[in-house]
Amino acid sequence: MTPETASERLIGVARKAPVIPVLVVEDAGSARDLAQALVAGGLYALEITLRTPQALDAIRAMSDVPGAIVGAGTLLTPDDARRAQDAGATFGVSPGSSDRLLDACEAIDLPMLPGAATATEAMALLERGYSFQKFFPAESIGGAPALKSLAAPLPQITFCPTGGVSLANAATYLSLPNTVCVGGSWVAPKHMVGAGDWDGITRLSAEAASLMVA
Numbered sequence: 001m002t003p004e005t006a007s008e009r010l011i012g013v014a015r016k017a018p019v020i021p022v023l024v025v026e027d028a029g030s031a032r033d034l035a036q037a038l039v040a041g042g043l044y045a046l047e048i049t050l051r052t053p054q055a056l057d058a059i060r061a062m063s064d065v066p067g068a069i070v071g072a073g074t075l076l077t078p079d080d081a082r083r084a085q086d087a088g089a090t091f092g093v094s095p096g097s098s099d100r101l102l103d104a105c106e107a108i109d110l111p112m113l114p115g116a117a118t119a120t121e122a123m124a125l126l127e128r129g130y131s132f133q134k135f136f137p138a139e140s141i142g143g144a145p146a147l148k149s150l151a152a153p154l155p156q157i158t159f160c161p162t163g164g165v166s167l168a169n170a171a172t173y174l175s176l177p178n179t180v181c182v183g184g185s186w187v188a189p190k191h192m193v194g195a196g197d198w199d200g201i202t203r204l205s206a207e208a209a210s211l212m213v214a
């Protein structure tokens with residue numbers, strides 16, 4: 001899959017809801033309930049980070065939840081991309097990018113949302129064909145003002161800011177012309193997942209889903 005096609009497809013996915021939950025799953029046994037709770041609130045694209053031993057099993061468990069569009073985050077290596085796809089991930093997300101990782105995702109047709117933190121990184125990804133990028137770690141590299149500044153010289157890049165985004169600042173990002181959605185872990189807090197508070201997570205999901213995109 002070409003980078004152009006990957007970005008186009010993922011922007012389509014990103015437009016389905018203003019927030020992509022970033023999930024760190026410790027217990028694959030509750031992954032299905034978690035995905036159902038988020039989808040019930042109106043968030044469909046889910047990013048399961050490959051940061052826990054249970055992540056691939058969680059992707060497997062979530063991938064047949066009706067309405068869920070399951071992706072894998074924290075993809076760092078070609079092997080990560082292959083294992084995530086084998087488990088059922090339909091897209092990949094990375095905090096940054098490397099040629100090896102992007103080559104692998106293109107070769108196996110896994111649409112990829114690669115990360116950029118500077119104009120130079122964003123330009124390199126654009127040169128390769130990725131017009132949809134994750135802006136990471138959003139809050140600590142200048143937040144919405146920094147992302148707004150990138151929109152002036154690079155209006156052809158659309159971003160999903162992630163890292164430090166919360167209900168309190170998401171609307172500011174979503175009002176930017178170059179932001180189509182945000183990523184964040186706040187919709188599935190560890191204590192609520194641990195307690196199996198699925199109604200509570202559906203409420204957080206619905207609150208996030210009602211945020212307006214400019």
Ligand SMILES: O=C(O)C(=O)C[C@H](O)[C@H](O)COP(=O)(O)O
Binds near residue numbers: 074
């Ligand atoms: O794992 C990845 O692929 C990442 O790039 C990092 C995540 O996007 C952030 O850790 C989410 O940040 P918070 O919403 O502040 O918890």
